[in-house]
Amino acid sequence: MDGFPDLPEFPPGEVWLAGAGPGDPRLLTVLALHAVTVADDIVHDALVDPRVLRLARKDAVLLPAGKRGGKPSPKQDEINALLIDRARAGRRVLRLKGGDPFVFGRGWDEVTALSEAQLRFRIIPGLTAGLAGAALAGIPATSRDTNHAVVLAAGHRAEGQSTADWEALGRLGQPLILYMPMTQLEEIVAALQRGGLAAETPATLIQSATVDGERIVESRLDALAADAQHHRLGSPCIAVIGEIAALRKEVFASMVGWS
Known part of the structure; x- marks a missing residue:
């Protein structure tokens, strides 16, 4: 990420909620790419392209949390709890969603849960x-x-x-x-x-x-x-x-x- 000034620090214990865009990794925003490359844990949806996940650190933990219609998938409360537990364990937690997290992505459900848990979070919009x-x-x-x-x-x-x-x-x-x-x-x-x-x-x-x-x-x-x-x-x-x-x-x- 050299050459891009003012990229924020991703402190342990924070959750960043980012949109991965429609699929192609070239459509990631600079800030979303920064988050992917520094996160300790990436809690990702099923529609996040595997090429995006390959940009993560070698030691990053990838945690699938995709919700696909007609298939077994975690409940929203379970995803919320996972984000809270990992952040409280001192991890840099990236919640990575396809598209934009606030456009049919249940991003608001997650940030309200984080706020109620008194955890710090950052929102990174993506291309819907x-x-x-x-x-x-x-x-x-x-x-x-x-x-x-x-x-x-x-x-x-x-x-x-x-x-x-x-x-x-x-x-x-x-x-x-x-x-x-x-x-x-x-x-x-x-x-x-x-x-x-x-x-x-x-x-x-x-x-x-x-x-x-x-x-x-x-x-x-x-x-x-x-x-x-x-x-x-x-x-x-x-x-x-x-x-x-x-x-x-x-x-x-x-x-x-x-x-």
Whole structure:
């Protein structure tokens, strides 16, 4: 990290909550990279790319704490307790999440638990997958000619929580970027159309954004679920629904490849 001034010290007993971005290690922020390289313990989500974890110190302890739908995973209270226990043991604890920890990442659950435990913590934002993945595919979140607002929504049902009011979102007439929508995609599409979103609305699915295996499928709202099934797309995936999804074709031929 030579050449980057003012990088803060990571004292023992602190917890740093960092976003690892959408996947590719080159999209880490400088401060997140600093945290990865100096942490004693890294409590990481399942979607953190293995190449990011390989940047850790050789003697760092890697502690998986991924929450994947339909698979055995630690409860949030267990993750909170792990962070608190490791910090109280005098470790430099990095909680590393995919994307941004405060965008559908339960980061607030964890910092409130740390605050209640009277432990010091630092928040390091990351590039959220919905915006970064779309941008790297040639889809702007906003453009002067299409929209001045965009809606980010979780497409999956979290523990003990209901999903978004999709009909209401369909009535907004604004582009939507959905995180992890695949298990409920048919239901979401139908509700958006009931809310008034036109069947021919452009839509794009981006699977595994910025990492090996990335796949991009362009479609329209009424065909989105069928196209996802036809191309056998699965999680992790984002869906971009709205006029911004159609802008990709205007520039894609001139874009420099990300890899």
